[in-house]
Each structure stands twice: as structure tokens, then as C-alpha cells.
Amino acid sequence: MFWKKQFPLVIVFVMGVVMAVQYFIPHSASEFVYDNYLKWGITIGIFGHILGYFSFFRVHVMKVKKKTPNWGYSLLAIFCAIGMIIVAALDGRGTGGYYMNIYLYTSAAINATVFSLLAFYISSAAYRAFRARSVQAVALLLAAIIVMLGRVPIGNYVSVWTAIGLPSTYDISQWILNVPNMAAKRAIALGVGLGSLLMTLKLILGIERTYLGNQ
Amino acid sequence: MNFWKKLEQLDRRIIYVIITLAVILPFFFRLGLPISISPEVKSIYDYIENLSPTDVVFISGDYDPQVDAELTPMLEALVRHCFKKNVKVIAANVYNPQGVGLVEPRLKKLAREYKKVYGVDYVFLGWKYGGTLLIMRMGEDFQGAWEVDYYNTRLEDLPLTSRIQDYDDIALVVSLTGSGAYISWIYYAYVQYGQKLAAGITAVMAADSYPYLQAGQIIGLLGGLRGAAEYEQLIGHPSLGSAGMEAQSWAHIAIIVFIILGNIGYFKIKKK
Numbered sequence: 379m380f381w382k383k384q385f386p387l388v389i390v391f392v393m394g395v396v397m398a399v400q401y402f403i404p405h406s407a408s409e410f411v412y413d414n415y416l417k418w419g420i421t422i423g424i425f426g427h428i429l430g431y432f433s434f435f436r437v438h439v440m441k442v443k444k445k446t447p448n449w450g451y452s453l454l455a456i457f458c459a460i461g462m463i464i465v466a467a468l469d470g471r472g473t474g475g476y477y478m479n480i481y482l483y484t485s486a487a488i489n490a491t492v493f494s495l496l497a498f499y500i501s502s503a504a505y506r507a508f509r510a511r512s513v514q515a516v517a518l519l520l521a522a523i524i525v526m527l528g529r530v531p532i533g534n535y536v537s538v539w540t541a542i543g544l545p546s547t548y549d550i551s552q553w554i555l556n557v558p559n560m561a562a563k564r565a566i567a568l569g570v571g572l573g574s575l576l577m578t579l580k581l582i583l584g585i586e587r588t589y590l591g592n593q
Numbered sequence: 594m595n596f597w598k599k600l601e602q603l604d605r606r607i608i609y610v611i612i613t614l615a616v617i618l619p620f621f622f623r624l625g626l627p628i629s630i631s632p633e634v635k636s637i638y639d640y641i642e643n644l645s646p647t648d649v650v651f652i653s654g655d656y657d658p659q660v661d662a663e664l665t666p667m668l669e670a671l672v673r674h675c676f677k678k679n680v681k682v683i684a685a686n687v688y689n690p691q692g693v694g695l696v697e698p699r700l701k702k703l704a705r706e707y708k709k710v711y712g713v714d715y716v717f718l719g720w721k722y723g724g725t726l727l728i729m730r731m732g733e734d735f736q737g738a739w740e741v742d743y744y745n746t747r748l749e750d751l752p753l754t755s756r757i758q759d760y761d762d763i764a765l766v767v768s769l770t771g772s773g774a775y776i777s778w779i780y781y782a783y784v785q786y787g788q789k790l791a792a793g794i795t796a797v798m799a800a801d802s803y804p805y806l807q808a809g810q811i812i813g814l815l816g817g818l819r820g821a822a823e824y825e826q827l828i829g830h831p832s833l834g835s836a837g838m839e840a841q842s843w844a845h846i847a848i849i850v851f852i853i854l855g856n857i858g859y860f861k862i863k864k865k
Binding site: 412413416417419420423424427471472473478481482485486487489490492493494497498500501502504505506508509510519522523526527529530531532533534535548552555556559560563564567 | 601603605608609612613616626627628629631657658659660661662691693694695697698701719722723726727729730733734743744796799800801803804807816817819838839841842843844845846847848849851852854855856859860
């Protein structure tokens with residue numbers, strides 16, 4: 379029980395206090411701790427990748443063995459993971475090689491294609507759902523239209539009212555981003571920052587223990 | 594079914610076709626719309642413009658293929674500017690291993706175009722595990738943090754990286770990202786080490802970054818394809834960003850028209 383419950387709390391408390399203290403004390407001992415923390419952190423993370431690979435293979439090999447639904451995709455995932463390692467090891471990772479070409483002409487192309495479909499979904503969703511049902515919705519709608527126009531060159535052409543000295547869509551969109559948007563973002567950032575600080579203190583002091591699981 | 598009802602229930606495929614045309618046609622029939630320059634883009638341009646040939650700009654391509662269309666034009670415009678000014682470039686993918694395949698070919702292409710020598714004028718570090726820890730370690734020991742470049746050459750064997758010890762030797766870090774990676778650069782490189790930073794981010798994220806910009810935590814901002822297009826105008830080399838802006842203009846107009854039509858239909862039906 380000690381190793382599962384009290385020991386992690388001790389590690390979190392000690393490391394939390396040590397790292398907080400070292401940040402404010404410019405001493406060689408403090409720098410030694412900081413430097414080693416950085417080296418250890420990166421090294422542990424690299425071992426985490428090995429663990430990730432192990433977990434990946436275990437999950438997919440089990441799926442193939444048990445012939446679970448869609449096990450063919452697991453076989454493909456294993457084939458691709460091993461295949462890319464072999465290709466990189468034999469042919470290198472530079473431009474023009476098989477490794478880079480496989481990435482650019484399959485993975486990158488598929489990712490970009492799927493993501494670009496969003497433009498179509500957003501257009502359809504905007505047409506059906508963006509309704510001026512309330513005062514807030516009208517404000518959102520107007521701000522969205524002005525910022526959308528202000529972010530593209532054609533917005534300058536649409537702003538015919540600039541002839542009588544009124545600001546263009548670009549100017550209005552810059553104002554929206556710089557004033558009301560920034561005020562809201564700053565308030566949210568302050569709230570998140572204070573929340574993070576409180577959560578950190580709760581973790582260090584052992585008040586927040588959900589990361590230990592249900593034991 | 595009356596007209597407004599039909600309009601409200603418009604087949605989504607018609608919307609898709611109109612958006613497709615709005616995106617594709619401007620690439621063939623260009624209007625040459627002028628792009629005004631925003632102060633946040635100009636400030637990055639001015640900063641790099643005032644660097645000397647001994648200065649180094651570190652560009653971190655923290656992005657993946659989903660946002661390649663928005664961020665690669667920024668990468669190309671920034672690298673072009675640096676190469677034109679003979680400013681040295683170190684590129685890496687601190688946060689995103691998928692960015693390696695997007696940054697490396699572009700860097701090589703531009704280096705060939707401007708006749709730059711690898712190891713002397715530019716270096717590509719690729720991706721290494723660490724993220725935030727790597728950013729912090731670069732502030733303590735740059736060479737220890739990376740050890741080798743993407744091609745497994747030790748950094749002390751490359752003339753450019755052999756003289757980089759920490760952030761004091763880097764004039765500017767630019768984080769190109771479709772995520773919150775630039776915020777980590779602010780927290781750990783700017784706050785802890787006072788490193789000058791700039792960010793190139795997707796348009797959808799641009800609104801989030803204005804507090805950092807106004808606070809001076811980033812010297813400038815390239816927001817979406819427009820940011821790239823503005824930078825291309827500044828360096829006098831209109832390219833992918835500028836070409837894409839016309840398509841984006843018409844796509845935005847199409848979406849705005851859809852929204853207006855949808856609302857007219859909604860109110861007409863509601864009235865009845």
C-alpha cells in the first residue's frame with residue numbers, strides 16, 4: 379500500500395518543492411538539479427517511446443491473433459510501422475529517398491485531404507446553423523462576417539463606405555481582434571493561470587490524488 | 594414547398610460544388626487583389642531585415658500536414674527573407690515529428706535556389722523527443738540538447754552550429770504551428786531565457802495569440818494564409834500565400850452569402 383499510495387505522494391511533494399525552490403535560487407547546486415532534471419526528463423521520455431512501441435505492437439498483434447473485427451487494419455498498422463523503420467534504416471531519411479516519399483505521398487497527402495474536407499463541412503454547417511436567433515447570436519454573426527471579410531483582400535473592395543471616411547472591414551476586424559477579443563482572451567488566460575496554480579499546489583500538497591487511480 | 598423552404602433545405606452537395614468552384618477558379622482567373630500589411634507581420638519583417646549576416650534565426654516547424662497549406666508558405670517566405678539577407682537559418686521540428694517531412698524538402702529547395710551551403714548557411718535538426726524539456730535545455734546547452742543534426746552529423750562539426758551555445762547566440766526563434774506549441778516557447782524560452790520570439794499560426798488560432806502580441810512576449814505574428822501572403826508582399830516574392838488569398842477571398846464571400854441566404858430563409862419561414 380505504501381508504494382502505491384504514500385510513495386507517489388512523497389515523490390510529487392519533494393520534486394514539486396525542489397523544482398519550485400531551484401527556480402528562484404541562482405546557485406550552482408540549483409543549476410545542477412535543473413540540468414539533471416532536463417537530462418533525466420528527456421531520457422525517461424525516450425524510454426516512454428519504447429514502451430509506446432511495445433504497447434502498440436502488443437495491442438495489434440493480439441487483435442490479429444484473435445481475429446477481432448477489422449483485424450486486417452491491425453496487420454496493416456504493424457506492416458507500416460515495421461516497414462517505415464526498415465526503409466529509413468536502409469535508404470536514409472533525406473529528401474528524394476523512399477522514406478520521405480512514402481511519407482509525403484501517402485501519409486501527408488491523406489492527412490491534408492481529410493483536413494481540407496472541413497472547409498466543405500463548415501460551409502454547409504454555417505449555412506444551416508448560423509442563425510440570428512438572439513441578440514448574442516446577431517453580435518456573433520456580425521463579428522464573424524466582419525472578421526471573415528477583414529482577413530481577405532476582397533474585404534477592401536466590399537468596404538465602399540471608406541469613401542466617406544468610415545473604417546474598412548480590415549480596420550474593424552483588427553479592432554475586434556485587438557480590443558473585445560483580447561479582453562476576453564486575457565480574462566480566460568488569467569482564470570486558467572490561476573486555476574493551474576491552484577491545481578499545482580493541490581498536487582504538491584497531496585490534496586488532489588485522482589492521478590493515483592482508485593486504489 | 595415554397596422557395597424559402599427549398600432554400601433552407603438546400604442540398605449540401607450544391608454548397609460543396611459552389612465552395613469547390615470558389616476555391617479552384619481564382620487560381621486560373623486572378624484579379625490581383627492588393628493585400629494590406631498588418632503591423633504584426635511588418636514587425637517580424639523589420640526585425641529580420643535589421644539582422645546581420647552573422648545572426649541566426651531558429652525556425653521550428655511544429656506542424657503537421659493538416660495545416661501545411663497555411664504554414665509552409667510562411668516557412669518559405671521567412672527562409673527566403675533570411676537567405677536574401679544572408680542571415681543563418683537553423684530549422685527543426687521541436688514539437689512535431691510529422692513536420693520533418695514538410696520542412697526538410699522546402700529548406701533544401703530554397704537553399705539550392707539561393708545557393709546556400711549546408712552547415713555554413715543553414716542546418717536542419719529534425720525532430721528529437723523532449724518538446725518543452727528540449728526548449729529549456731537549449732537555453733542551457735544548445736549542442737548538448739540536440740547533439741546531432743537530422744543527418745547524424747555532430748553539431749560541433751558544423752561551422753554554423755559549432756558556435757551556438759545557448760539562446761544568446763540565436764537572434765530570433767519563430768514557431769510555426771497549428772497547435773499551442775508557440776505558447777510553450779513563450780513560457781520556457783521567452784519567460785525563462787528572454788529569447789525573442791515570433792509565431793506563425795493558423796488563422797483559426799490567430800485570435801488566441803493577440804494577448805501575447807500586445808504584451809510583447811512575441812515580436813510579431815503571422816496569422817494564417819494572410820500572414821504568409823503579407824510577408825510574401827513585404828519580401829517582394831508573391832508565392833503560395835498570395836496565390837491562395839484570392840481563393841480564400843472567394844471562399845469567404847461564398848460562405849458569407851450562404852449565411853445571409855440561410856438567415857433570410859429562416860426569417861421568411863418564421864414570419865409565415
